[in-house]
Amino acid sequence: MSNLRHKAMLFILCAVALFWSCALHAAQQPPQVILLHLHDTIQPISEQYVSRGIARATEIHADAVLIELDTPGGLLDSTRVVVRDILTSPSPVIVYVAPSGSRAGSAGFFILQAADIAAMAPGTNAGAAHPVVAGGTVDPIMKQKMENDATAFLRSYVSLRNRNTDAAQDAVLNSKSYTEREAEKLKLIDVIAPSNTALLNAIDGRTVARFDGSSTTLHTRDSHIIPVDPTLREEILDRLMDPNLAVLILVVGGLLIYLEFNTPGTIIPGALGTLLVLLALFALNLLPVRYTSLMLLFAAFALLILEAKFASHGVLAIAGIVCLVLGTLTLVAGPIPEMRVTVATAVGTGVAFGAVTTFLVRIAIRARRNKVLTGPDALVGSIAIAQQPLDPRGQVMLHGELWFAESPAPVSPGERVRVLSVQNLTLLVERIPDRRSTTI
Numbered sequence: 001m002s003n004l005r006h007k008a009m010l011f012i013l014c015a016v017a018l019f020w021s022c023a024l025h026a027a028q029q030p031p032q033v034i035l036l037h038l039h040d041t042i043q044p045i046s047e048q049y050v051s052r053g054i055a056r057a058t059e060i061h062a063d064a065v066l067i068e069l070d071t072p073g074g075l076l077d078s079t080r081v082v083v084r085d086i087l088t089s090p091s092p093v094i095v096y097v098a099p100s101g102s103r104a105g106s107a108g109f110f111i112l113q114a115a116d117i118a119a120m121a122p123g124t125n126a127g128a129a130h131p132v133v134a135g136g137t138v139d140p141i142m143k144q145k146m147e148n149d150a151t152a153f154l155r156s157y158v159s160l161r162n163r164n165t166d167a168a169q170d171a172v173l174n175s176k177s178y179t180e181r182e183a184e185k186l187k188l189i190d191v192i193a194p195s196n197t198a199l200l201n202a203i204d205g206r207t208v209a210r211f212d213g214s215s216t217t218l219h220t221r222d223s224h225i226i227p228v229d230p231t232l233r234e235e236i237l238d239r240l241m242d243p244n245l246a247v248l249i250l251v252v253g254g255l256l257i258y259l260e261f262n263t264p265g266t267i268i269p270g271a272l273g274t275l276l277v278l279l280a281l282f283a284l285n286l287l288p289v290r291y292t293s294l295m296l297l298f299a300a301f302a303l304l305i306l307e308a309k310f311a312s313h314g315v316l317a318i319a320g321i322v323c324l325v326l327g328t329l330t331l332v333a334g335p336i337p338e339m340r341v342t343v344a345t346a347v348g349t350g351v352a353f354g355a356v357t358t359f360l361v362r363i364a365i366r367a368r369r370n371k372v373l374t375g376p377d378a379l380v381g382s383i384a385i386a387q388q389p390l391d392p393r394g395q396v397m398l399h400g401e402l403w404f405a406e407s408p409a410p411v412s413p414g415e416r417v418r419v420l421s422v423q424n425l426t427l428l429v430e431r432i433p434d435r436r437s438t439t440i
Contacts, residue, residue: 031063033200033223034091038067041338042074042107044286045238047081054226057091062226063219065093066196067115073106074334075288076131080153083114087157087211088371092116092218096199097124097180104131106336109171113158116208117218118189119199126188127177129154132335147173160211164188196225206439240283243332243344250280251353258357296327300350304357317358325350382419384429386411396427405429 030404034057040046050067057065067086086093087279095115096106100123104112109129112118131146151169158168167186170176183189193199204221230238240246256273260266310316319330329346332339379398387402388394390411395402398419405427417429 003210009229017111030222030224031219032060033220033225034060034062034065035196035225035227036065036067037227038111039070039102039243041240041336042071042078042082042111043241043339044075044078044240045234046074047078049228049230049234050082051381054085054089054091054093056228057089060226062091063223064200065089065091066200066225067093067095067111068099068196069095069104069108069111070099070102071104071106071108071111072130072338073108074339075335076107076150079107079110082111082168083153083157086111086114092208092210092216094119094199094203096193096196097121097126098196100124100194105177106132109168110154113154113161113163113168113188116161116210116216117191117203117206118163119191119193119203120183122192122194125177125179126172126183126358127337128175129171130173130175141178157211160209162187162209196238200225211422232249233268237286238285240279241286241339243284243287243334243339244340246280246283246287247328247331247341247345249276250284251275251349253280255353255356284332287339290330293327293331296323297331300327300354301357302322304354307358317354320358321350324354379419379427384417384419384427386413386415388413390429393426396425396429404409404429 010291034053036050036053038046038050053067054065056062082379086095093115094103094117095112096119097108098119098121100121102121102124104120104124104126106129109126112126124300129150131150140326150172154168154172155165159165164187167176167178167188171178178186178188180189180192184192191199191202193202200220200223203218205217205219207215207217209215240249253273253276256269257277258273260270260273300320300323303316303323307314307316307320325346328349330340330341332341334340382398384396384403384405386394386396386405390396390405391409392406392408392410394405394411396405396417397403404425405417407417407429409431411429416432418432419427419429421428
């Protein structure tokens with residue numbers, strides 16, 4: 001009996017020792033923070049990257065998610081998705097406008113205000129979040145609707161973050177932009193810090209109210225930072241989100257496909273051109289595209305083809321190039337300049353594509369109209385020299401070869417004849433009068 005009690009006590013002591021060992025190990029393990037670099041426009045690809053980073057933080061039970069932000073703005077629909085992911089994240093989200101010289105413009109301001117902890121580095125700015133529709137003026141009623149929708153969206157979470165709602169609305173309604181000191185003074189951000197490490201150490205021990213009503217104390221001092229890099233797919237698609245690059249790829253792909261139609265059987269231009277066009281269309285599908293601009297592009301192609309077929313003295317070509325430039329320039333209705341096609345790209349692409357297309361179409365049409373250069377038909381119209389009397393049949397020398405020939409009129413040896421037709425390997429010819437004789 002005593003032996004049994006001794007074993008039981010030994011088992012309890014081992015269990016207690018194991019428990020304290022695990023607790024000590026857990027206490028010694030540094031906090032984990034997921035780091036995301038959002039240095040780009042806000043669009044579907046950056047939206048997917050943020051969602052993937054927050055999902056990774058949830059998977060490893062990270063203590064926080066740190067989003068390093070530098071953006072001129074982006075699409076409102078993608079901004080709403082990013083804000084939603086931040087508000088519903090199981091791990092607290094810190095949005096940090098950094099490094100120095102960065103900005104959280106337009107859509108970036110909405111994302112900054114959605115964070116559990118909003119921070120900025122020295123020498124940064126945030127704001128200028130007025131909704132913009134590219135191209136032309138907006139109806140006053142529509143403008144008011146857009147402003148009311150954007151400010152209501154911002155108020156829906158700024159007030160619950162205990163931040164300055166009036167100053168936040170001012171960034172939308174009056175396009176106000178704030179330096180880091182101004183934003184801190186107006187209670188739009190919580191911290192100013194020069195680096196990620198300084199920021200995480202500064203907010204350690206703070207209690208933040210989560211959007212679901214719960215409270216969380218941050219443990220971020222001496223954190224183990226785990227960066228989440230974009231995947232290869234995200235990097236490629238992110239590059240394609242540049243409208244200028246998408247337009248260039250579309251134009252090059254179109255030219256390669258035309259080369260394939262012009263010279264069938266080469267395969268490589270057609271296959272590569274199809275791939276480039278599909279990539280460009282995929283990218284443009286993720287961007288706000290104007291369908292009226294697509295109609296201008298189709299009209300441009302039609303005019304360029306007509307110019308090559310009809311003699312319009314360049315009028316049709318000029319009209320086609322103008323349509324092409326206007327179509328590419330207004331193709332993407334981006335809310336910020338970084339998401340629109342630049343004038344240089346539109347003009348350069350339009351003129352180059354118009355000139356090359358017109359040149360290639362002219363060559364193709366001219367080649368179809370040229371005389372056949374192979375087979376018996378290629379001999380018609382050629383000049384031969386009679387080697388024997390043709391009365392009516394004899395031999396002639398044509399391109400270094402002897403041919404049997406027939407002539408309706410007698411021809412003497414050495415005289416020149418013109419080939420009229422070819423029948424059963426016999427040339428039907430006519431005598432060419434000798435114009436060297438003179439008259440008095």
